[in-house]
Amino acid sequence: MRVVECNVCGETISAADDEELTRGLKEHLGDEHDETPSDDEVHQTVDREAYDAMDS
Numbered sequence: 001m002r003v004v005e006c007n008v009c010g011e012t013i014s015a016a017d018d019e020e021l022t023r024g025l026k027e028h029l030g031d032e033h034d035e036t037p038s039d040d041e042v043h044q045t046v047d048r049e050a051y052d053a054m055d056s
């Protein structure tokens with residue numbers, strides 16, 4: 001399980017892996033903040049800030 005915090009509102013987004021996390025964060029930014037970052041930008045955020053979380 002991988003987790004990243006939204007850099008706008010601080011909500012935590014979680015996913016099975018970084019690829020899914022990138023999609024989830026991008027969707028969150030679009031839905032919640034009307035932002036349309038590129039895949040690259042979101043991927044960089046995930047690379048920089050995502051961390052492992054316990055599955056349970």
Ligand SMILES: [Zn+2]
Pocket residue numbers: 006007008009010011028029032033
């Ligand atoms: Zn947010």
